[in-house]
Amino acid sequence: MSPSASASFPSPRPPATRLRGDLGVWLIILAELLTFGILFVAFAFARVREVALFNAGQATLDLHSGALNTVLLITGSWCVARAVHGVRVGRRRTGARWLLVALLCGCGFVVVKLAEYAGKLSEGIDLTSNTFYTLYLMLTAFHFLHVVVAMLALAYLWLRLRAGAYGPHDMHAMETGAAFWHMVDLLWIVLFPLVYVVH
Template identity: 50%
Template sequence: MEKNKWPPGDLVIWFFIMAELLVFGVFFAAYAFTRANNIELFNEFQLTLDRNAALINTVALITSSYFVVRAVAAIRDDNSKRCFHWLLAALFMGLVFLVVKGYEYHHHFSLGINLNTNTFYMFYLSLTFFHFLHVILGMIILLAVALKARTGGYSAAEHTGVETGASYWHMVDLVWMILFPLVYVMR
C-alpha cells in the first residue's frame, strides 16, 4: 500500500502536538526524577489516589478515541450524519472523564489538599490538571468539528478538519496512557 508523506489532518496541528508532547514529556521526567529523591513520600501519598476512578477515566478516554476513529471512518465513507453521531459519542466519553476527574478533585480539595501540601500532590495536581485542561480544549475542538459535520461541512473528498481534530484528541489520549501508570500505579 502506498504510504503518505504527511500525517492525517493539518500539518500545523502536528507541530502543535509535538510541542504539547514535549511539555508533557518534560513534566513526566520531572515527576520521575523528583520521585527518585522522595520515594517514601511519593509511595505513601500515591496510595491516597483513587485507582478505580483512574481506570474508569482511562477506559473513557480510550473508548472516546475509538469513537473518534469511527467518526473518521464514517466521513471517509461520505456519511456526515454517522460521523456526527460518533463524535457526539466521543464527546460524551470526554464528559465522563471530566466528571470523574472532577469527583476526584472534589475529594482531594475537601480534605484541604492543595499545591503546597507536599511535592507529590503538587505534581499530581499540576500534571492531572494540565491534562484536564487539554481534555477540555480537545472537546472544544471536537465540538467545533462535530457541529460542522452536522451541517454537512465535510465530505469523503475533503475532511481535513475531522482528521485534525481527531489527531489532537488521540494525543490527549496518548498522554494519559503514560500519566495513568506513572502517577497512579508505578511505585
C-alpha cells in the same frame, strides 16, 4: 516486447504518504508531547528522591477513578476513529453520531476528574501540600485542560457535520481534530500508570 522496450517505460511510483491533518496542529502536538515529557521526567526524578512520600501520596489516589478515566478516553479515541472513517466513506450522520459518543466519553472524564479534585480539596490538599501533590495536580490539571480543548474541537466538528460540512473530499479538519484527541488519550495512557500505579 524486448527488454529494451520494456525498460523505456518507468514503473509507476507508489502514492506518496501525507501527514493527515494540519501541519500547524502537528507542531503544537509535538510541543505538547515535549512539555509533558519534561513533566513526566520531573515526576520520575522527584519520586526517586522521595520514595516514601510518593508512595504515601499514591496510596491516597483512587485507582478505580483513574482506570475508569482510562477506559473513557480509550473508548473516546475509538469513537473518534469511527467518526473519521464514517465521514471518509460519505456517512456524515454516522460520523456525527460517533463524535457525539466521543464527546460523552470526554464529559464522563471531566465529571470523574472534577469529583476527584473535589475530594482532594475537601481533605485540605492543594498545590502546596507536598512535592507529590504539587506534581500530581500540575500534571493532571494540565492534561484536564487539554481534554477540555479537545472536547471543544470535537463539539465544533460535530456542529459542522450536522450542518453538512466535510466528506470524502474534505477530511482536513476531521483528521486534525482526531489527531489532537488521540494525543490527549496517549498522554493519559502514560500519565495514569506513572502517577497512579507505578511504585
